[in-house]
């Protein structure tokens with residue numbers, strides 16, 4: 001790692017020779033494989049961005065010229081070239097290197113959100129800002145072909161197209177894939193034609209013809225030049241005919257490419273041209289290969305090692321083969337079973353077919369499975385259309401990405417009373433992907449939606465029952481949420497009362513403990529610990545969390561103290577909704593909510609973060625006991641947040 005070791009910042013790249021740059025790229029790939037195979041992370045995307053990022057940092061002057069990485073999962077090489085190469089053994093670990101850009105880590109980092117398709121908007125705004133301030137800085141947005149399928153990208157392009165003075169370079173990092181091959185007319189046209197043209201341009205016959213003409217031109221005065229221009233025009237013509245620049249040049253945006261995204265010289269030439277171009281924004285279209293340089297990744301059909309856990313750095317085989325069944329698997333299996341008996345059921349994904357558990361349904365019902373690209377807003381409004389057409393769409397999406405489509409949930413699905421089911425995976429604290437990935441917003445958002453019915457299952461049986469019920473709800477939205485944790489063991493109720501599952505009853509219950517979903521198990525432990533203290537306690541799991549069950553409101557009023565435990569943000573969460581509904585119903589209840597404090601929470605492990613937030617059975621039991629036995633003591637620091 002001689003060269004990579006010596007890089008303290010982008011300026012150290014400027015003096016390297018071509019051979020040294022090739023060696024540096026090799027060292028970076030080796031470092032990515034060695035480190036990410038141990039820590040886990042986005043190995044495939046970063047292996048595909050090695051030469052691209054080296055060339056960017058040689059041509060542009062970061063941080064004066066900001067480099068904005070869309071989604072940010074492909075910024076490891078950028079981090080290595082900006083002095084952080086030694087910290088990759090801490091990648092995505094508590095207190096370690098973030099897997100996304102981080103302003104706390106470096107002045108070279110700008111946008112931290114991992115939500116795709118926002119980089120062009122960021123870049124357009126920054127470029128406008130620098131122009132207004134008279135700062136001659138060039139803003140560079142690096143956007144993947146998958147992120148190009150997000151609507152925000154086209155909102156930004158629509159504006160960029162009428163701003164001819166912007167110093168803005170858009171680098172399309174086109175590897176033809178999100179997780180799966182990228183879908184949609186725009187992306188496939190871009191990638192497919194780009195590859196065709198790339199093939200022509202790299203075809204030896206084409207290059208030999210150009211070289212012969214160039215030699216002839218040099219020997220042929222007068223007519224030679226027009227002839228060469230003609231050929232050059234043909235070359236441009238080929239681009240016009242095949243390359244997707246029509247999409248962009250029609251917008252008035254200069255298009256350069258497609259270029260080989262692994263050829264350092266071509267990249268630098270194109271970036272230099274883009275940088276010097278004074279006619280406004282420029283798009284540089286680079287054709288790259290996800291997973292490049294690591295055979296196991298290059299050959300990985302599912303997603304080219306988009307996001308891996310610890311793997312063997314030679315074979316790519318997973319080192320931690322967890323046999324634990326996941327919520328995602330349980331959902332995917334049940335949906336496939338339902339799909340076999342109910343042909344109204346269709347499935348929708350926003351470019352995350354496998355991660356959201358739809359692989360099995362898609363295999364059996366390909367014509368009833370829709371991958372809309374990274375386009376959650378379209379996914380939800382399209383689902384409203386599918387429902388109106390008499391089908392029952394199931395939108396499978398990570399909880400944090402529902403934020404993107406809240407208006408469509410509210411005003412397209414709920415306002416019209418369309419039967420659409422939302423299955424929210426990765427609900428609650430997720431861990432290594434950091435603040436923009438924790439599923440801590442959905443409970444508050446869902447609580448705002450009139451008519452929405454939400455189930456928060458605690459085990460596989462409740463999940464199956466909830467999904468079977470949801471696909472029969474055809475007069476409005478229904479939703480199910482579950483966490484990233486493995487599926488917990490079955491947790492049967494001691495009895496069922498007014499729609500509530502009673503999980504623990506001890507003595508004359510003064511305290512009611514309510515646990516939803518994964519946290520029902522924790523609620524049982526809290527209840528048992530209170531019982532051991534001789535405190536009368538009842539633990540219930542409503543399963544159906546929204547609208548707040550009337551039986552739960554009644555139960556809350558029948559106890560001296562109500563403790564609620566949820567894997568979601570406290571502001572507007574289920575506990576606060578219960579307290580509010582009790583007030584609205586004129587029921588006096590002393591509700592104490594425990595959950596995720598309403599602040600951005602850094603990356604770490606799920607278990608470690610929950611422990612830091614005092615969201616463990618032991619800590620909650622201690623808190624509950626203190627709360628019950630001694631009035632209202634100071635709650636734990638992180639649980640104090642919600643009390644202001």
Ligand SMILES: Cc1ncc(C[n+]2csc(CCOP(=O)(O)OP(=O)(O)O)c2C)c(N)n1
Pocket residue numbers: 045071073074114115116117143144145146147148173175177178179182290306350351352374376401404
């Ligand atoms: C709004 C949103 N939806 C879904 C995701 C999940 N996601 C992360 S990366 C990715 C694929 C990105 O593909 P692309 O932009 O082509 O980048 P590549 O990984 O190919 O370099 C997806 C769907 C996300 N980060 N943001």
Ligand SMILES: CC(=O)[C@@H](O)[C@H](O)COP(=O)(O)O
Pocket residue numbers: 071073114306307355426430433484
């Ligand atoms: C960058 C992105 O949004 C996804 O790749 C995410 O990192 C996947 O998270 P999981 O590993 O929880 O599926």
Ligand SMILES: [Mg+2]
Pocket residue numbers: 144145146173174175176177178182
């Ligand atoms: Mg891609």
